[in-house]
Amino acid sequence: MNLSDAVRFTPDWLALREGADAAARAADLLVPLRAHLARAPSGQLVVRDLGCGTGSLARWLAGRLPGPQRWILHDRDPELLERALAGMPGVPAETRTGDITRLTAADLAGTSLVAASALLDLLTFDEVDGLAGAITEAGCPALLTLSVIGRVKLLPYDPWDGAFTAAFNAHQRRSVDGRLLLGPDAVTAAAEAFERRGAAVRTSVSPWRLGRAQSALVAEWLRGWVAAAHEQRPDLPAEDYLRRRLDACAAGELRAVVHHRDLLALPAPGGAAS
Numbered sequence: 001m002n003l004s005d006a007v008r009f010t011p012d013w014l015a016l017r018e019g020a021d022a023a024a025r026a027a028d029l030l031v032p033l034r035a036h037l038a039r040a041p042s043g044q045l046v047v048r049d050l051g052c053g054t055g056s057l058a059r060w061l062a063g064r065l066p067g068p069q070r071w072i073l074h075d076r077d078p079e080l081l082e083r084a085l086a087g088m089p090g091v092p093a094e095t096r097t098g099d100i101t102r103l104t105a106a107d108l109a110g111t112s113l114v115a116a117s118a119l120l121d122l123l124t125f126d127e128v129d130g131l132a133g134a135i136t137e138a139g140c141p142a143l144l145t146l147s148v149i150g151r152v153k154l155l156p157y158d159p160w161d162g163a164f165t166a167a168f169n170a171h172q173r174r175s176v177d178g179r180l181l182l183g184p185d186a187v188t189a190a191a192e193a194f195e196r197r198g199a200a201v202r203t204s205v206s207p208w209r210l211g212r213a214q215s216a217l218v219a220e221w222l223r224g225w226v227a228a229a230h231e232q233r234p235d236l237p238a239e240d241y242l243r244r245r246l247d248a249c250a251a252g253e254l255r256a257v258v259h260h261r262d263l264l265a266l267p268a269p270g271g272a273a274s
Contacts, residue, residue, distance in 0.1 A: 034064075070092050115145075
């Protein structure tokens with residue numbers, strides 16, 4: 001396991017990125033989502049947060065959805081689920097431990113919204129396709145946020161930026177235990193999977209825009225990003241590059257734009273969302 005994998009799901013890393021995530025999320029997608037939910041039968045919304053981590057998506061989204069809600073938090077890590085449940089923003093919630101890629105339409109019965117953050121790029125084509133199939137068969141909308149799309153811009157420019165970006169993207173598409181991850185291709189694959197099943201899909205940009213005020217996040221992100229790139233391409237001058245970039249970060253000179261994309265899929269007319 002490289003540093004990128006090791007830090008990605010720790011509570012400290014998730015806490016460090018929560019503010020940047022909140023600032024980046026595509027709030028424009030909430031307009032059609034709220035309109036859809038307003039047309040659904042009245043009653044309590046049931047929201048499933050897949051791969052919930054420490055619950056940052058719920059803390060951002062719950063207050064932006066209409067009416068009473070009940071959240072079901074899914075993750076494979078019991079410690080993260082415990083933290084997420086403790087940090088819920090005043091709405092009732094319960095937890096589920098398990099593999100979210102095995103969820104079926106029957107598991108999602110009665111769900112008003114499936115939501116996730118920083119999830120799609122960790123999945124394979126078959127897993128994304130299966131999840132889209134379960135969601136559309138259940139007739140509920142999906143809001144899938146903060147998926148990486150393979151674009152990073154660092155200022156000031158360094159001649160090695162492009163090589164490290166390309167190596168990181170290749171690492172995101174690597175095979176893990178026989179699973180070929182989608183990485184930066186995940187949003188495109190998910191949009192096509194939902195559209196094939198008749199869902200109306202919208203996507204919107206959700207970039208991290210990081211500077212001096214986010215220097216701790218930039219430094220930790222850089223370490224993981226460079227480690228993943230170096231694992232993919234050991235010939236890259238990772239130590240020297242990382243030192244230069246961390247020095248610029250410590251001096252307050254480094255700016256980073258890490259591009260993501262959010263996806264909203266609404267069921268076809270006549271769907272069975274509750």
